[in-house]
Amino acid sequence: MQPKDEIELLRKQIRFHSDLYYNQDNPILSDTQYDELYKRLQELEEAYPQYRSPDSPTQKVGGVASRAFSPVQHAVPMMSLDNSYSPDEIREWHERTAKTLGTASFEMVVEGKIDGVSCSLTYQDGRLIQAASRGDGKVGEDITANVLTIKNIPHKLPNAPAGTLEIRGEVYLDKKDLANLNAQQQASGGNLFANTRNAAAGSLRQKDAHLAAKRPLKFFAHSFGLGDIAAESFSAFIDQCRTWGFAVCPVRTKANQITDVIRFYNTFANSRHQLPFDVDGLVVKVNRFDEQQILGITARSPRWAIAFKYPAPQATTTVKNIIFSVGRSGIITPVAELEPVPCAGVIISNATLHNFDEINRLGVRVGDRVIIERAGEVIPKIVKVVEHKGAQEVLPPKTCPSCKAPVYKEQDEVGYYCINPACPAQLHARLLHFASRDALDIDGLGEVVVQQLLQLEFIAEFADIYRLTFFHLLQLPNFKDKKAQNLLDAIESSKKRPLSKLLFALGIAFVGEKTAEVLADHFHTLDALKAAPLEELQHIPDVGEKVSKSIYDFFHDPTALEQMEKLRQAGLNFTQPEKEKSGNVLEGKTVVFTGELKTMTREEAERLAKQYGGKASGSVSKKTSYVVAGEAAGSKLKKAQELGVQILSEEEFLKLIRP
Numbered sequence: 001m002q003p004k005d006e007i008e009l010l011r012k013q014i015r016f017h018s019d020l021y022y023n024q025d026n027p028i029l030s031d032t033q034y035d036e037l038y039k040r041l042q043e044l045e046e047a048y049p050q051y052r053s054p055d056s057p058t059q060k061v062g063g064v065a066s067r068a069f070s071p072v073q074h075a076v077p078m079m080s081l082d083n084s085y086s087p088d089e090i091r092e093w094h095e096r097t098a099k100t101l102g103t104a105s106f107e108m109v110v111e112g113k114i115d116g117v118s119c120s121l122t123y124q125d126g127r128l129i130q131a132a133s134r135g136d137g138k139v140g141e142d143i144t145a146n147v148l149t150i151k152n153i154p155h156k157l158p159n160a161p162a163g164t165l166e167i168r169g170e171v172y173l174d175k176k177d178l179a180n181l182n183a184q185q186q187a188s189g190g191n192l193f194a195n196t197r198n199a200a201a202g203s204l205r206q207k208d209a210h211l212a213a214k215r216p217l218k219f220f221a222h223s224f225g226l227g228d229i230a231a232e233s234f235s236a237f238i239d240q241c242r243t244w245g246f247a248v249c250p251v252r253t254k255a256n257q258i259t260d261v262i263r264f265y266n267t268f269a270n271s272r273h274q275l276p277f278d279v280d281g282l283v284v285k286v287n288r289f290d291e292q293q294i295l296g297i298t299a300r301s302p303r304w305a306i307a308f309k310y311p312a313p314q315a316t317t318t319v320k321n322i323i324f325s326v327g328r329s330g331i332i333t334p335v336a337e338l339e340p341v342p343c344a345g346v347i348i349s350n351a352t353l354h355n356f357d358e359i360n361r362l363g364v365r366v367g368d369r370v371i372i373e374r375a376g377e378v379i380p381k382i383v384k385v386v387e388h389k390g391a392q393e394v395l396p397p398k399t400c401p402s403c404k405a406p407v408y409k410e411q412d413e414v415g416y417y418c419i420n421p422a423c424p425a426q427l428h429a430r431l432l433h434f435a436s437r438d439a440l441d442i443d444g445l446g447e448v449v450v451q452q453l454l455q456l457e458f459i460a461e462f463a464d465i466y467r468l469t470f471f472h473l474l475q476l477p478n479f480k481d482k483k484a485q486n487l488l489d490a491i492e493s494s495k496k497r498p499l500s501k502l503l504f505a506l507g508i509a510f511v512g513e514k515t516a517e518v519l520a521d522h523f524h525t526l527d528a529l530k531a532a533p534l535e536e537l538q539h540i541p542d543v544g545e546k547v548s549k550s551i552y553d554f555f556h557d558p559t560a561l562e563q564m565e566k567l568r569q570a571g572l573n574f575t576q577p578e579k580e581k582s583g584n585v586l587e588g589k590t591v592v593f594t595g596e597l598k599t600m601t602r603e604e605a606e607r608l609a610k611q612y613g614g615k616a617s618g619s620v621s622k623k624t625s626y627v628v629a630g631e632a633a634g635s636k637l638k639k640a641q642e643l644g645v646q647i648l649s650e651e652e653f654l655k656l657i658r659p
Contacts (some may be wrong), residue, residue: 069141078619117170119147172196219422222248332401440505449487468487626656
């Protein structure tokens with residue numbers, strides 16, 4: 001696989017698994033497996049900088065704001081932490097940090113990493129006015145009503161600083177409370193929660209705050225996002241949190257040497273299981289705030305902190321069967337069905353084997369005893385075979401398990417494919433992709449609904465979605481007038497999506513979100529793209545030979561052309577809006593925004609800075625060109641004054657870019 005294609009594939013996989021983890025509370029990869037994907041993407045983007053993209057998962061936190069709640073713009077992004085899993089990795093972080101600071105003598109704070117849900121609490125003059133989830137790090141969801149029911153969160157802070165103060169922390173559930181909650185769920189016929197994090201996330205997303213109030217949620221404060229904090233270090237800030245009435249994680253120590261951190265990590269490894277709440281690792285932070293500012297942040301994570309996680313829990317079980325599932329592209333994935341086994345508090349019954357090369361590497365067969373590894377409280381991977389009991393080698397299927405058509409394999413690829421375009425399993429997956437959030441975003445057209453529509457033979461291709469009526473939808477289980485109308489409205493709205501979204505939705509081989517956007521911006525209309533010769537496609541930036549051939553073949557396939565015409569008749573948008581062009585008045589300039597802006601959000605302001613050629617930063621340094629100060633500007637304004645950085649009001653900034 002070419003590097004560009006692998007990058008696109010990794011981005012797509014990471015977005016998919018991020019959505020399952022952050023937004024659906026239903027992950028299917030372990031933390032370790034997810035981190036392996038993420039690390040591979042980082043390595044490729046580092047090796048091939050020409051393929052970097054601002055919308056890459058490496059440039060943002062994983063989640064997105066739920067539609068069930070109002071969106072909340074974070075004044076300061078809520079970042080994720082980089083992970084380390086070994087003493088060698090934590091030493092590498094320490095060496096990088098020492099090199100940037102110019103000294104190996106700096107104090108660190110080590111605290112327990114609570115396995116909960118990130119939450120932001122905004123106080124105005126000491127009174128709690130809003131609570132928000134992390135979401136994608138920039139936009140979260142308003143969960144104020146549910147958070148107000150958490151008993152150990154203070155609604156008013158004694159001696160709090162004037163203006164806006166944002167306290168951040170983790171909402172969690174004790175292990176015994178999870179057991180009680182699951183007992184109640186079982187008695188009432190409800191779904192059981194897999195772990196404390198899922199239970200906490202599900203509770204915070206209750207639409208009825210009275211239901212959330214029945215869940216014994218708790219909160220630990222661990223950081224802040226906005227406000228004038230008098231403390232000069234993290235440990236002093238935590239002491240201040242206690243005086244305001246916040247609970248903080250009791251697992252905490254200071255360390256001056258990385259050997260002390262590793263020693264504490266090893267000592268705490270066993271005792272952590274005696275805690276009433278789940279801890280899946282430690283968080284190591286540089287203690288002093290001035291040193292944190294020197295270290296700064298990446299697009300996704302602070303450089304001054306890192307998670308030091310414990311190895312995944314393991315268990316031994318038997319492979320009962322290996323089945324084959326079919327994806328939307330026709331790729332056939334082997335899945336191991338396991339003898340159910342408890343692992344870190346959850347019963348595990350299956351694991352994805354990825355591909356047949358992985359089966360050969362492991363040498364796994366039906367009947368074998370295997371070690372499974374589970375990190376992040378989700379579906380595990382098979383680490384190794386410990387006892388060969390199976391006699392029969394697992395071979396790739398010769399026919400598709402769904403439609404029985406012949407299976408095909410490219411000579412230089414590991415995947416096996418069903419190439420029958422009418423394969424029911426592929427159709428189901430393609431329809432789901434077509435309606436997914438990153439494609440045409442048809443809210444309500446999920447897995448169950450698509451399956452029901454297929455079973456009733458109401459849909460058999462993309463265009464059939466736009467022929468659905470009340471009559472069709474009211475025949476589906478649990479559909480009444482309002483639900484049917486909501487889905488019809490979502491289908492109608494999807495017609496207006498830009499061409500880039502439609503191109504991605506079509507599922508053209510090797511065309512990911514970024515490539516779809518490049519194509520749409522280059523050609524502007526679907527007709528122009530269809531008419532493009534292969535040579536022109538090959539010369540478009542970021543579109544290689546393999547991808548251009550796939551695009552060309554797609555738009556010369558009679559079935560695809562017929563499909564396009566049906567979508568045109570259904571009223572879908574086949575054009576891409578022109579991007580707004582701006583001057584480069586901020587070329588080479590770095591802008592920092594602080595305080596509350598009147599006419600725009602912080603994200604909108606940063607987008608404007610980039611639009612006019614500048615760079616938006618979250619910290620002030622000697623290299624900062626402008627600090628744009630809104631109301632209640634705090635420490636960043638003070639530092640800008642100390643460094644002599646030019647300070648602009650919001651009005652002055654707007655006049656600068658739009659004279």
